[in-house]
Amino acid sequence: MTIKVKTTVALTGLLSATLLLSACNKDQQTTAHQEQQSTTSNDAIGQIKQIPIKQFPATADDAHDIAVLDDYDRRFTEMSDSMEMELAKMKEANSLTPEFEQQRQKDNVRSALNMLKELELKTEQGRYIQGLLYEYWDNQAKVLEQSTLSSTTQNTDTAKQVDHLNEYLHAQSQLHHWKNSQPTETKMQKE
Template sequence: MKTALPIITLLCSSLILSACHKSPEQEATKTDPQNKVEQQLDATPIKEFPATEHDAQDIEILVNFNNQFSALSDEMENEIIKMQQDGSLTPEFELSRRQDNIQSAFNMLKELDLHTEQGRYIQGLLYSSWEAQQKQLKENVSIEAKQSVQGMNEYMQAQKQLQHWKNQTEKKS
């Protein structure tokens, strides 16, 4: 799932950073945080929507969004990695590029002309996941694992929902 890699990487980084800043109460709990994350990610079921005449069009729009945004994110990540290797990456520049990437996601999502309830549902999940990432960047500090998981959960739910919808539509064709 190449389109998910940059976003999952960013969200996992957030989880790792937040795990580094545990309170004494968190240290005392013996519950495996990895299991909690997996449980929360798997907890949201696929939502069922009635088929419409616009399903194929909306699926294509969302798949194109994923592909275009993935290419944009990959380009940004490659630029950051190159600058890091060159020793020219500053924290301010990296923050600025990540904020630009999130703003691009918002702009691209807003421009999607979706006609179905399911398409708009997926669009909303994606938008919410980017809002969670934006909040984290604005605070410029590690956020609680629960907030990171929420953003990741919404993103993964959107991807699962889209794949389910795509599979259903292909079966009917």
């Protein structure tokens, strides 16, 4: 039950972030386009499928890699939350420009990629999760770059975005499964 709630929360947050990243020229969009985008987003939610958990053999380094991935997730979440609060304050003060917002989004994605590159993981499963996360953020960087280059409203391939979101959610599920498969004493040591 807990994984379903976490997956739902992660899905909602990630889909919102994906839509936020995809909405480059939102001030120039027409109401009809916004309605079509909303319909597309709802269709995308229906396309999300849970990828089966990949099985890996247990190793002595599992606890290390889980701790490293948890630390990455905590640090990245704190950084993202801080950025979102900054943007919200600027929007409230009417000082947020679309260019600045997009630059901060690019900075956030670049930070995720750099943080993932710096992880020193020792297990195949840890590197697998790292690769899934890296691929997701690399694709987000490409979406942002496309929206910068495009002078018209961006036309993203929703199916590709959903596939990338599926991979991100799979990485989160894989890590959750890995944590839960650890012996109880190992879990207690991490806390």
